[in-house]
Amino acid sequence: MATPRLDSLERSLQRHLPPEEFAEVRRLLYGEAVSPLDLPSVAVSAAAKSRFELKGYRFGAELEQLRQPRIVRVGLVQNKIPLPTEAPVAEQKTALHKRIEEIVEVAAMCGVNVVCFQEAWTMPFAFCTREKLPWTEFAESAEDGPTTRFCQELAKKHNMVVVSPVLERDFAHGETLWNTAVVISNSGVVLGKSRKNHIPRIGDFNESTYYMEGDRGHPVFQTQFGKIAVNICFGRHHPLNWLLYSLNGAEIIFNPSATIGKLSESMWPIEARNAAIANHCFTCAINRVGTEIYPNAFTSGDGGEAHHDLGYFYGSSYVAAPDGSRTPELSHTQDGLLVAEMDLNLCRQIGDQWNFKMTGRYEMYAKELAAAVQPNFVPNIIKE
Numbered sequence: 180m181a182t183p184r185l186d187s188l189e190r191s192l193q194r195h196l197p198p199e200e201f202a203e204v205r206r207l208l209y210g211e212a213v214s215p216l217d218l219p220s221v222a223v224s225a226a227a228k229s230r231f232e233l234k235g236y237r238f239g240a241e242l243e244q245l246r247q248p249r250i251v252r253v254g255l256v257q258n259k260i261p262l263p264t265e266a267p268v269a270e271q272k273t274a275l276h277k278r279i280e281e282i283v284e285v286a287a288m289c290g291v292n293v294v295c296f297q298e299a300w301t302m303p304f305a306f307c308t309r310e311k312l313p314w315t316e317f318a319e320s321a322e323d324g325p326t327t328r329f330c331q332e333l334a335k336k337h338n339m340v341v342v343s344p345v346l347e348r349d350f351a352h353g354e355t356l357w358n359t360a361v362v363i364s365n366s367g368v369v370l371g372k373s374r375k376n377h378i379p380r381i382g383d384f385n386e387s388t389y390y391m392e393g394d395r396g397h398p399v400f401q402t403q404f405g406k407i408a409v410n411i412c413f414g415r416h417h418p419l420n421w422l423l424y425s426l427n428g429a430e431i432i433f434n435p436s437a438t439i440g441k442l443s444e445s446m447w448p449i450e451a452r453n454a455a456i457a458n459h460c461f462t463c464a465i466n467r468v469g470t471e472i473y474p475n476a477f478t479s480g481d482g483g484e485a486h487h488d489l490g491y492f493y494g495s496s497y498v499a500a501p502d503g504s505r506t507p508e509l510s511h512t513q514d515g516l517l518v519a520e521m522d523l524n525l526c527r528q529i530g531d532q533w534n535f536k537m538t539g540r541y542e543m544y545a546k547e548l549a550a551a552v553q554p555n556f557v558p559n560i561i562k563e
């Protein structure tokens with residue numbers, strides 16, 4: 180079974196480089212340094228007691244004359260599954276609820292306004308198996324399933340917006356399954372849901388066996404703490420997916436994910452960060468941690484041996500800002516809560532500097548894309 184060889188890129192660089200060189204390497208890799216956020220000591224002790232990493236950072240912005248700063252704290256949660264995949268479904272789900280509840284308690288102590296959990300957080304990422312039972316039993320109604328009701332209580336208790344990515348069973352449409360993020364307002368009301376638009380067809384990510392591409396477009400949720408959107412996992416490889424959330428006005432785009440070392444670890448630091456730069460918004464990349472072992476071996480359709488696990492999920496959750504700066508990542512191996520404070524005024528400030536929305540030439544792309552999807556499309560290749 181493969182395991183991560185590094186717990187933190189940032190800590191490794193810091194360990195091995197002289198301080199001045201480290202500062203310059205970090206500037207080149209991560210942009211201008213973000214400041215550490217002072218977190219209450221009760222939160223630090225509670226996180227240590229519950230054995231998860233707690234990190235906090237702050238992104239600044241210029242003061243404006245006509246607008247007050249719009250300060251928001253987001254919380255990104257990454258976690259292992261607490262029970263083995265063979266445990267009864269209800270017990271696995273309850274254990275996950277309990278784990279998240281204790282992490283959200285700490286998020287509340289840190290003044291988090293919007294919290295987001297990892298993709299399909301109420302279950303093991305069992306789609307690699309291609310088996311239906313028991314995994315499809317983890318699916319629930321986005322509107323009033325037990326997990327949504329649980330998150331509504333958390334939202335009300337902590338006055339916190341909760342983004343809860345789950346396997347959805349859509350009871351209004353033939354009990355079909357979807358990969359969905361439910362957005363719950365800090366009042367406890369379900370604001371709506373966003374569905375995963377791009378389904379992987381790579382390696383053991385056999386998700387197309389379970390659900391279809393999302394049919395909801397690119398909704399943006401107006402919350403008390405800013406306009407947020409959710410681009411679920413594989414959507415991060417698709418620049419147009421980020422763009423459409425941004426065109427609908429998203430200031431923070433969450434990217435709850437489940438991805439593994441051998442597949443994407445070197446792409447991970449680039450994609451959400453690039454999206455923050457290209458779209459003048461904040462992006463929050465969240466990945467689960469640990470290795471999940473399944474009772475029945477499955478093959479990858481590549482002639483290789485059957486195996487019981489998908490590989491290790493490398494965590495490394497981080498937040499990126501529109502100016503290209505970013506926080507260091509959470510651990511590659513441990514459960515964690517990343518708290519990031521941001522002034523949403525930075526989105527317009529960077530937009531006014533770089534003008535990507537103004538220079539975007541969307542009309543030209545709209546025309547060329549409309550032509551490219553026609554059956555009679557002829558690629559514009561000029562030959563001698």
Ligand SMILES: NC(=O)NCCC(=O)O
Nearest residue numbers: 379384412413437438443
């Ligand atoms: N959950 C998911 O879509 N994973 C696919 C692999 C990846 O995007 O890195």
